[in-house]
Amino acid sequence: MSAEYYFFMLINGLSQGMLLFIVASGLSLVFGVLRVINFAHGSIYMIGAFVAYSLSTLLTGTSLASFLLLLLVVPPAIALLGFVLEVSLFRRVYREEHLLQLLLTYALVLILDNVVRMIWGGDPRNVARPEILAGSVDLMGMALPTYNVFILLVGPVIALGLWLLLYRTRAGNVIRAAVSYPDILGALGVNVSWVMTATFMLGCWLAGLGGVLVAALANVDLSIGMEKIIECFAVVVIGGLGSVGGALLGSLIIGVGITFFQLPFGRWALVFPYFVMALVLIIRPWGLFGRPER
Amino acid sequence: MKRNNLAVLIVVFCLILAGGMINSGEVAASETIRLGFVADISGVGATFYKGQKAAVDLFIEEANAAGGVLGKKLEVIVRDAQLKPDIGANMARELILSEKCDFLIGPTSSAVALAATKVAQEFKKIIYFHTSNTEALTTTDFQPYMFQVVPNTGQEGRGAALFMSQRPYKRYAYIGPDYAYGHDQFKAFKGELGKLKADAELQEIVWVKLGETNFSPYIPILMSKNPEAIFSSFWGGQLSSFVKQAKPYGVFNKAALYSLFDLDMLRVTGQDMPEGLLGYSRCPFYAIDNPEMKAFVKKYYDKNKEWPADWAAMAYDGLIALTDAIKKANSTDSDQVVKALEGLKFKSLRGERYIRPEDHMANVGIYVGVTAKNPDFKDFLVLKDVVEVPAEKILLSVEEVKKLQAEKK
Numbered sequence: 001m002s003a004e005y006y007f008f009m010l011i012n013g014l015s016q017g018m019l020l021f022i023v024a025s026g027l028s029l030v031f032g033v034l035r036v037i038n039f040a041h042g043s044i045y046m047i048g049a050f051v052a053y054s055l056s057t058l059l060t061g062t063s064l065a066s067f068l069l070l071l072l073v074v075p076p077a078i079a080l081l082g083f084v085l086e087v088s089l090f091r092r093v094y095r096e097e098h099l100l101q102l103l104l105t106y107a108l109v110l111i112l113d114n115v116v117r118m119i120w121g122g123d124p125r126n127v128a129r130p131e132i133l134a135g136s137v138d139l140m141g142m143a144l145p146t147y148n149v150f151i152l153l154v155g156p157v158i159a160l161g162l163w164l165l166l167y168r169t170r171a172g173n174v175i176r177a178a179v180s181y182p183d184i185l186g187a188l189g190v191n192v193s194w195v196m197t198a199t200f201m202l203g204c205w206l207a208g209l210g211g212v213l214v215a216a217l218a219n220v221d222l223s224i225g226m227e228k229i230i231e232c233f234a235v236v237v238i239g240g241l242g243s244v245g246g247a248l249l250g251s252l253i254i255g256v257g258i259t260f261f262q263l264p265f266g267r268w269a270l271v272f273p274y275f276v277m278a279l280v281l282i283i284r285p286w287g288l289f290g291r292p293e294r
Numbered sequence: 295m296k297r298n299n300l301a302v303l304i305v306v307f308c309l310i311l312a313g314g315m316i317n318s319g320e321v322a323a324s325e326t327i328r329l330g331f332v333a334d335i336s337g338v339g340a341t342f343y344k345g346q347k348a349a350v351d352l353f354i355e356e357a358n359a360a361g362g363v364l365g366k367k368l369e370v371i372v373r374d375a376q377l378k379p380d381i382g383a384n385m386a387r388e389l390i391l392s393e394k395c396d397f398l399i400g401p402t403s404s405a406v407a408l409a410a411t412k413v414a415q416e417f418k419k420i421i422y423f424h425t426s427n428t429e430a431l432t433t434t435d436f437q438p439y440m441f442q443v444v445p446n447t448g449q450e451g452r453g454a455a456l457f458m459s460q461r462p463y464k465r466y467a468y469i470g471p472d473y474a475y476g477h478d479q480f481k482a483f484k485g486e487l488g489k490l491k492a493d494a495e496l497q498e499i500v501w502v503k504l505g506e507t508n509f510s511p512y513i514p515i516l517m518s519k520n521p522e523a524i525f526s527s528f529w530g531g532q533l534s535s536f537v538k539q540a541k542p543y544g545v546f547n548k549a550a551l552y553s554l555f556d557l558d559m560l561r562v563t564g565q566d567m568p569e570g571l572l573g574y575s576r577c578p579f580y581a582i583d584n585p586e587m588k589a590f591v592k593k594y595y596d597k598n599k600e601w602p603a604d605w606a607a608m609a610y611d612g613l614i615a616l617t618d619a620i621k622k623a624n625s626t627d628s629d630q631v632v633k634a635l636e637g638l639k640f641k642s643l644r645g646e647r648y649i650r651p652e653d654h655m656a657n658v659g660i661y662v663g664v665t666a667k668n669p670d671f672k673d674f675l676v677l678k679d680v681v682e683v684p685a686e687k688i689l690l691s692v693e694e695v696k697k698l699q700a701e702k703k
Binding site for chain 2: 005008009012013015016032122123124126128134135136143145146148177184216218219221224226258262263266269270
C-alpha cells in the first residue's frame with residue numbers, strides 16, 4: 001500500500017477524532033470545574049442528534065443554510081436543557097461523594113434514554129447532508145467525503161475557540177480559577193455556583209454540537225449515547241480528566257488509531273482505545289495532560 | 295356467620311376457577327386453532343414485526359371468513375421475545391402451557407429462533423420460521439417439529455457467490471456485522487466462491503460491530519486493495535447507513551456492491567439509494583408474477599395502505615403451508631401434521647413449493663437484481679431485472695444436511 005493511502009487514512013482518522021473531541025471536551029470541561037463524572041453526557045449528545053433530526057424534518061430542502069441553522073439552534077437548545085439539569089439536579093451533589101454522583105448521572109442516563117425512546121421511538125434516523133457537503137473531494141486519487149473534511153475543519157475551530165475562551169478572556173480566568181481555587185474565588189465575590197452552571201451549559205452545548213454533526217454523518221438510534229460516552233471516557237482517561245488539550249490529543253489518538261490498527265489487526269482494532277487507556281493508567285494514571293489529584 | 299361467609303367465598307372461588315378451566319379447555323379442544331406468535335416486537339425488530347403481524351392477521355381473517363381450517367377458527371396470540379433468546383424461550387413456553395397454543399410462529403432473530411425451536415421440540419409443537427434464517431435450524435439444530443419458509447443464511451451466502459462469480463470480477467471484498475448471521479453468510483460465500491471461481495481473490499474482510507452506524511473508520515480499509523466487487527451482510531438500518539456513507543467515499547464508482555435490499559430497507563433509504571447496485575431480496579412482491587401474489591398484495595395494500603415487506607409475504611406463506619398440512623392430516627395433532635408437512639407441495643405466494651422431508655426446508659430461492667427507480671413506487675427504489683436463483687442451486691445437498699444433522703447427535 002502506498003504512502004498516499006496512509007495519508008488518506010490519517011486525514012480520515014483525524015476527522016473521526018475531531019468529532020470525538022467535540023463531545024469529549026464537554027465531558028472533560030464539566031469534570032474539571034464541577035468534579036462530577038457526567039455519565040449522562042452521551043445521552044445529552046444523543047438528544048442533540050434527535051432534536052437535530054426533528055428540526056431538519058421541519059426545514060425544507062438540503063441547503064447549507066438550513067444545516068447551519070441546525071448548528072446554530074440545536075446546541076444552545078441542548079445547553080438550555082443543561083441549565084435545567086444543573087440547577088435542578090447536579091447542583092445538589094457537588095459536595096457528595098463520587099459514588100452518589102455516579103448514581104445520579106447513571107439514573108439520568110436511564111431516564112433520558114427512555115424519554116428519547118418515548119418521543120422518537122427505536123427506528124434509526126438521519127439528517128440529510130447539505131448538497132454542498134454531500135459529495136467528495138479528491139485526495140490524491142481517493143475520494144474523501146466533503147462532510148468529513150467539514151468536520152475536520154469544525155474541530156480545530158472549536159478547539160481554538162475553547163482555548164481563547166479559557167485563556168484569553170475573563171470568563172475563562174474565572175472558570176480556571178474555579179477549577180483550582182473555588183473557595184478563594186468565592187471569597188473574591190464571584191458567584192461560583194453560576195460559574196458552574198455556565199460551565200455545565202457549555203459542556204452540553206458541545207454535546208449538542210456533536211449530536212448535530214453525527215446526525216448528518218451516520219444513522220442515529222438509541223444506542224449512540226452509550227457508545228459515545230464509553231469512547232469519551234477512554235479519551236478523558238488518556239488525555240487527563242479536566243484537560244481540554246488532553247481531550248484533543250486523546251481524541252485524535254483514538255480516531256486515527258482505530259482506523260490504522262484495523263490494517264494489521266482487523267476486528268481486534270476495537271480493543272485499541274481500551275488498550276491505550278490501560279497503558280496510560282499504568283504509566284501515567286492522571287492522564288497525559290492531567291495533573292495528579294492533590 | 296363469619297365462618298359461613300368464608301365457606302361461601304371458597305365455594306364461589308372454586309366455581310370460578312373450575313369455570314375458567316372448563317372454558318379454556320373448551321376453547322383449546324374444539325372451537326379454535328390457536329397460533330402462538332413468538333415475535334420480536336421491540337427494538338430494531340419493530341419494523342419487521344409490523345409486516346409479519348399484518349400478514350398473519352390478513353391470513354386469519356381470510357381463513358376464518360372461508361369457514362376456518364377443519365371447521366375451526368384460527369386465532370393468534372402474540373408475545374414479545376425482545377430479540378433475547380432466554381425471553382423467547384420463556385414466551386414460547388408460556389404460549390404453549392398457559393395460552394394452550396397448538397402451533398407456533400417464529401421470531402425475527404435467529405438467536406431467538408434457536409431457543410424457540412428447542413422449546414417446540416420439548417413440547418412437540420410445530421413452529422415455523424419465516425424471517426429468522428440461520429441454516430443451523432435445519433442442520434445442526436434440526437428437530438422435526440419445525441419448518442422454514444425463508445431462504446437461509448447458507449443459501450444467501452452461496453447465492454451471493456453464484457451471482458457474483460458469473461460476472462467478470464476477480465478481486466472481492468467482504469464487509470458484514472460481527473455476529474452469527476454475518477459469519478454464517480460469509481462462510482457459505484467464501485466456500486462457494488472458491489469452488490465456482492478458482493482465480494477469485496478474497497482480498498479484504500472487514501467485520502463491524504453489530505449496531506455500529508458510523509462506517510468512516512471501516513470504508514477506507516474495505517477499499518484499500520481496490521476490490522471490484524463487495525459482498526455485504528448488513529441488513530436494515532445498518533445497511534441503509536452503510537450505503538449512504540459509502541457513496542461519498544466513491545465506493546460505488548469503483549466496485550459493485552451486493553447486499554440484501556429488502557422492501558423495508560429500500561423504504562427507509564428512500565431516494566438516498568443509489569441506482570445500479572446489485573442486490574437480492576428474500577421475497578420481493580413486485581418481482582413475483584403470479585395470481586396468488588397479486589391477490590395477496592391487493593388485499594394487503596387495501597387493508598394496510600402499505601406494500602407488503604418480504605417478511606410479511608413469507609409469514610403468510612408459512613401459514614399456507616401449515617394450514618395445508620393440517621387439512622392434509624385432517625388433524626391438529628403435531629405428529630400427524632409433521633408427517634403431512636414432509637414433502638408437502640403447497641401453492642405459496644412465490645409459486646408452487648415443497649417442503650424437503652430431510653430438513654423441513656421449503657425450496658425457496660432468492661431474488662437477485664439491480665436497484666432502479668420504478669414509476670410505481672415514488673418514494674423509494676426497488677430491484678429491476680429480477681431473476682430468481684432457484685433453491686436447488688444453492689441449498690445444501692441432502693447428504694450434506696444429513697451429515698451436519700448427525701454431527702450434533
